[in-house]
Amino acid sequence: MIDQRHDAPPPPDWTFSVLGPLRGWYRDTEVDLGSRQQQAVLAALLLRDGAQVGIEELVDGLWRDAPRAAVGTVRTHLSRLNRLLNPSGDADRVIRSAAGGYHLPSATFSLDLTGFRHLLDASSTAPTDDAARGLRAALHLWCGTALLGLPGPYLEGQRRRLMLMRSAALERRIAIDIEQGRCVEALADLVVVAAEQPYDEALCALHMRTLWKLGRRAEALAEYHRIRGLLAAEVGVDPGLALQDLYLRILSSADNAGRLRRKLPRSPGRSMMLLGAGGG
DSSP states (O other), rough: OOOOGGGGGGOOSSSEEEESSEEEEEETTEEEEOOOHHHHHHHHHHTTTTEEHHHHOOOOHOOOOOTTTTTHHHHHHHHHHHTTTTTSSSSSSEEEETEEEEEEOOGGEEEHHHHHHOHHHHOOSHHHHHHHHHHHHHTOOOOSSSSOOOOSSHHHHHHHHHHHHHHHHHHHHHHHHHTTOHHHHHHHHHHHHHHHHHHHHHHHHHHHHHHHTTTTTHHHHHHHHHHHHHHHHSSOOOOOOOHHHHHHHHHHHHHHHHHHHTTTTOOOOOOOEEEEEOOO
16 A cells, blocks of 8 residues: 555644634744734634635724724734744745735644534534544533633624534533433533523533432422523523423423423413413
8 A cells, every 4th residue: 555644734833722712833832922902813814714804804803893093903913913923934924815805824724623623523423432532522622711802793703602612512422421321420511511501401401310310309400490590580481391391300200290280380470381281
């Protein structure tokens, strides 16, 4: 067999991390990426994965109410970033410009987000054990809140999107752990993530099931009352039917669920839907 490894392209000089504070390494040496606003411009280019972004998009991404000098400020950041990203001075401009837009070719850097997505995609079709390993590896890439501290409406939206991706991956991994009997390990993660997302009913259900499987029935029921009280106080609604049914299964056997539903505690100001009642 012919060894074709020499045909593989060399690894890029730059490595960036966005799954936490923005960080960058040039040939394994970490580099100061400048002011937060300059970092925000760099992050916007990195998240486009090589696609072009217009100067007005960069301006709108940095400010909700842009100052008069916004375009010049962004161009200054781009100029400084070009010098930063070419420390040896032996290459053309790293950030390319064309038709009023800019892009950072994806071949010039590696990004932890790319690895995270790849691991998620692979785990979605893998056998359960392999999926769990892939999800653990994906979550291991995270170092806190995505794009921590970087300003601007564009990155605020991207931060929320990335954190939702992390939460979904963590929920999947926890669900696999519970399915395979690793309830103690799952509970340790659930306590942390449930505190971060106290209104998430899917996480609450996982938390309740885990406590129930561990024989901590009273704590499982208390978790239901916690989210019920929170939802009632903040938005004036009851938990969804799936969570109510789980509460009933924990409270008693499935055979008694119909009788017990009529005795469910109700949130102030709203009558709870009864099991089997007509209407939506």
